[in-house]
Amino acid sequence: MSAPPPTPVGKRPVVTPGRIVAGLCLFAPFVGILWVDSYARVEPKLIGIPFFYWYQMLWVLISALLTVIAYRIVRREEAARSAEKSGEAL
Template identity: 85%
Template sequence: MTPARTVAGLCLLAPFLGILWVDSYARVEPTLIGIPFFYWYQMLWVLISALLTLVAYRIVRHEQAATARLRTESPRTAESGEER
């Protein structure tokens, strides 16, 4: 596994850890616009999860593009005349 994929995996793991540890947010205070912490914390994780999923997607796509570029620019394939 590459370091980029590890970072992408951690981006996808963070929301699970943030939501599954219920004791950390099972309370009423502090409220936000009259909304108890328990609810707005979970709604905040919806936005954070979307952003982290986007980051993970971009990391993986960038790595795939770099790998494809390396395959097409490989000197060994160009010398032997092989095509993939």
């Protein structure tokens, strides 16, 4: 295996509060689904569906929403960063 190419000066990965929020948005579904003891039960039922199943289906929707939020946060930061760089170039 070859070593990764060196990162050019000024091209370091940037950790910002927005990216931390985006990361938390992507991490939350893992916690919600992998913490099985929190939802391993039958009650309360929702239209006859045990809690175990409708909780997991709810996380599908929540995960999609959180992914969209994370995507928009990162895209907004990238756009602001590229606008800042193009302003510097002028």
